Amino acid sequence: MVAAGALAAGCRFFAGYPITPASEIYEVMMRELPPQGGLALSAPDEISSLCYCVGASLRGLKAMTATSGPGWALMIETLQYALMTETPLVVALVQRLGPSTGGATQGAQGDVWLAEFSTSGGYTVPVFAPSNAAECYALTLEAFRWAERLRTPVVVLSDKEVGMTSEVVEDEALPRPVEATRPRFAGDRPFLTYGFAGADEVPTFAPVGGDVKVTVTGSAHDQQGRLRKNSPEVLEVLRHLERKIAAHADEMALVRPDLDPGAPALLISYGVSARAARQAVAALRAEGVRLSFLQPLTLFPVPRRELDWALAGVDTVIVAEENLTGQYRAALAPCLGHRRVLGVNKIGGLISPAEIARAVRAAEK
Numbered sequence: 001m002v003a004a005g006a007l008a009a010g011c012r013f014f015a016g017y018p019i020t021p022a023s024e025i026y027e028v029m030m031r032e033l034p035p036q037g038g039l040a041l042s043a044p045d046e047i048s049s050l051c052y053c054v055g056a057s058l059r060g061l062k063a064m065t066a067t068s069g070p071g072w073a074l075m076i077e078t079l080q081y082a083l084m085t086e087t088p089l090v091v092a093l094v095q096r097l098g099p100s101t102g103g104a105t106q107g108a109q110g111d112v113w114l115a116e117f118s119t120s121g122g123y124t125v126p127v128f129a130p131s132n133a134a135e136c137y138a139l140t141l142e143a144f145r146w147a148e149r150l151r152t153p154v155v156v157l158s159d160k161e162v163g164m165t166s167e168v169v170e171d172e173a174l175p176r177p178v179e180a181t182r183p184r185f186a187g188d189r190p191f192l193t194y195g196f197a198g199a200d201e202v203p204t205f206a207p208v209g210g211d212v213k214v215t216v217t218g219s220a221h222d223q224q225g226r227l228r229k230n231s232p233e234v235l236e237v238l239r240h241l242e243r244k245i246a247a248h249a250d251e252m253a254l255v256r257p258d259l260d261p262g263a264p265a266l267l268i269s270y271g272v273s274a275r276a277a278r279q280a281v282a283a284l285r286a287e288g289v290r291l292s293f294l295q296p297l298t299l300f301p302v303p304r305r306e307l308d309w310a311l312a313g314v315d316t317v318i319v320a321e322e323n324l325t326g327q328y329r330a331a332l333a334p335c336l337g338h339r340r341v342l343g344v345n346k347i348g349g350l351i352s353p354a355e356i357a358r359a360v361r362a363a364e365k
Contacts, residue, residue: 060207113327199240
């Protein structure tokens, strides 16, 4: 469904290298994209995959690749180049057990930090996290929409269980694509590759090899694209890379709330673990336990406004995720104030509804 969402979003370039558990996306794009007038390339490695996507995007095509943790680690330098050059693209990152090559056929949710905090300078990379096939489709649409609108790389972060589970999805239940294109240069003024008036604005786009000169560089640069060290204009360009994301954070924030106003505890989970969390919430409520639940579909930027609503009256927060240390729990910690924060964590297997329910009951004592 990630591939279906990409095609519906207007993706016309895909480059990839087969890697479990993301190979199904590769397979579908190789088969389905060329008949729709797009180009699908089998790259010699993951580094080349993302480099090809950058080149295609700089020519004006909507571009995507798909990988898992080891491939993502190889792509990080090029990801930073895409961020610095304001090149829109989408990476479908299907997590598996790590580190290193880890367990290719074992699921996990251990790439949260690697996906978000992989850039020097601490820039926000938008990250969407689906928990089922329908969300894979919908959030891939969102990923392309924001990649194009903000001229930035965007990650769709799923996991082995979500990526390789077969589910029935009714076409009528899927969102309809909304046309999303990067702002284009109209030729009404001198062209600046990275020109903007306000720090949260997005530069207009002109394709490399087109009618105007486009200077693209991953080095520190001014609005024209000229290499400079730390002039005021260069520093403003660097600030702008973050401000354009922050300015639209509330618009990007997507969550699935199931709140019980006045409940003393809030359960948070994402991806495949959110499915178990929903079952645990239903079972606990049947026992009379008062509990709210929040599933972030947008992991980053952190959906602060929606989180604040869910936290009203809450004194205990429990975060369930399939990793060793509670990566998203740590990312949320600055937003949770002085509340008690607990984790339900596991590696090597799915977190069950029963395990989550036990943790919630223990937190009540």
